[in-house]
Amino acid sequence: xxxxxxxxxxxxxxxxxxxxxxxxxxxxxxxxxxxxxxxxxxxxxxxxxxxxxxxxxxxxxxxxxxxxxxxxxxxxxxxxxxxxxxxxxxxxxxxxxxxxxxxxxxxxxxxxxxxxxxxxxxxxxxxxxxxxxxxxxxxxxxxxxxxxxxxxxxxxxxxxxxxxxxxxxxxxxxxxxxxxxxxxxxxxxxxxxxxxxxxxxxxxxxxxxxxxxxxxxxxxxxxxxxxxxxxxxxxxxxxxxxxxxxxxxxxxxxxxxxxxxxxxxxxxxxxxxxxxxxxxxxxxxxxxxxxxxxxxxxxxxxxxxxxxxxxxxxxxxxxxxxxxxxxxxxxxxxxx
Numbered sequence: 001x002x003x004x005x006x007x008x009x010x011x012x013x014x015x016x017x018x019x020x021x022x023x024x025x026x027x028x029x030x031x032x033x034x035x036x037x038x039x040x041x042x043x044x045x046x047x048x049x050x051x052x053x054x055x056x057x058x059x060x061x062x063x064x065x066x067x068x069x070x071x072x073x074x075x076x077x078x079x080x081x082x083x084x085x086x087x088x089x090x091x092x093x094x095x096x097x098x099x100x101x102x103x104x105x106x107x108x109x110x111x112x113x114x115x116x117x118x119x120x121x122x123x124x125x126x127x128x129x130x131x132x133x134x135x136x137x138x139x140x141x142x143x144x145x146x147x148x149x150x151x152x153x154x155x156x157x158x159x160x161x162x163x164x165x166x167x168x169x170x171x172x173x174x175x176x177x178x179x180x181x182x183x184x185x186x187x188x189x190x191x192x193x194x195x196x197x198x199x200x201x202x203x204x205x206x207x208x209x210x211x212x213x214x215x216x217x218x219x220x221x222x223x224x225x226x227x228x229x230x231x232x233x234x235x236x237x238x239x240x241x242x243x244x245x246x247x248x249x250x251x252x253x254x255x256x257x258x259x260x261x262x263x264x265x266x267x268x269x270x271x272x273x274x275x276x277x278x279x280x281x282x283x284x285x286x287x288x289x290x291x292x293x294x295x296x297x298x299x300x301x302x303x304x305x306x307x308x309x310x311x312x313x314x315x316x317x318x319x320x321x322x323x324x325x326x327x328x329x330x331x332x333x334x335x336x
Contacts, residue, residue: 085181153252
């Protein structure tokens with residue numbers, strides 16, 4: 001929340017990690033080591049022996065005796081929630097009530113009702129609760145928003161967002177477990193929903209949607225969105241794909257914009273703008289999306305910046321996901 005500045009003499013944000021997750025080193029641990037405003041102090045996992053191995057591998061000094069012990073630690077200012085989707089609400093709220101700021105992995109919750117409960121807890125406690133849409137903080141997405149706002153493309157007419165990557169089924173793979181919030185739209189397509197909503201600057205209705213359900217989760221989801229500003233958008237996301245695809249394309253009355261790998265530009269990206277028959281390439285270099293995300297967290301916690309994600313934005317993103325599933329006729333597990 002804007003204006004909630006961390007009160008520490010050293011102005012160092014001490015981070016505790018919930019979950020010995022594969023994403024944690026890339027998303028928080030490594031960028032924190034390159035950012036003097038952060039220090040990783042502890043980790044907790046459901047299995048303490050796993051947490052000990054994770055801590056040793058990532059040079060984390062302390063292993064907490066479970067999730068409750070971690071959020072209660074006096075030497076933790078920020079809790080990074082890297083747990084399965086179904087656990088985001090419970091432990092984000094627990095951390096907020098313990099007086100911690102929270103960086104919660106996407107998707108924010110299992111549904112919009114859970115997101116509203118989380119946002120209410122953040123408001124009540126006065127602590128920041130930021131959703132980890134890391135690409136939102138990178139210069140590529142920021143620049144795309146600048147170009148749209150400038151009017152260079154004219155009124156936006158069409159948009160396409162795609163995020164496909166193969167996630168093979170295994171019995172323990174969380175993205176294939178319905179009760180844990182599995183499925184392509186929840187894990188991958190949430191980025192597409194967020195990018196389209198952010199670009200449009202308003203909330204859509206769902207014109208059509210279809211889910212291909214395999215083993216109880218949506219293996220593939222396609223949807224058509226209609227925004228009140230006249231923008232027509234298409235979304236495609238799949239866990240069954242021969243190759244990684246993450247593209248964002250915008251077409252306006254006067255020009256177009258195309259980003260290959262809008263998700264993680266640091267892994268290779270091409271960003272082109274075409275106006276009046278002329279095409280130019282926009283820069284895509286700079287800090288990684290995860291480094292940019294952590295820098296934004298510092299701006300919020302240390303300098304009172306307004307969070308770009310979480311709160312009303314997170315609620316609206318989950319409302320859109322809920323609406324896509326409803327339009328497709330796919331019934332998902334309830335929160336908790």
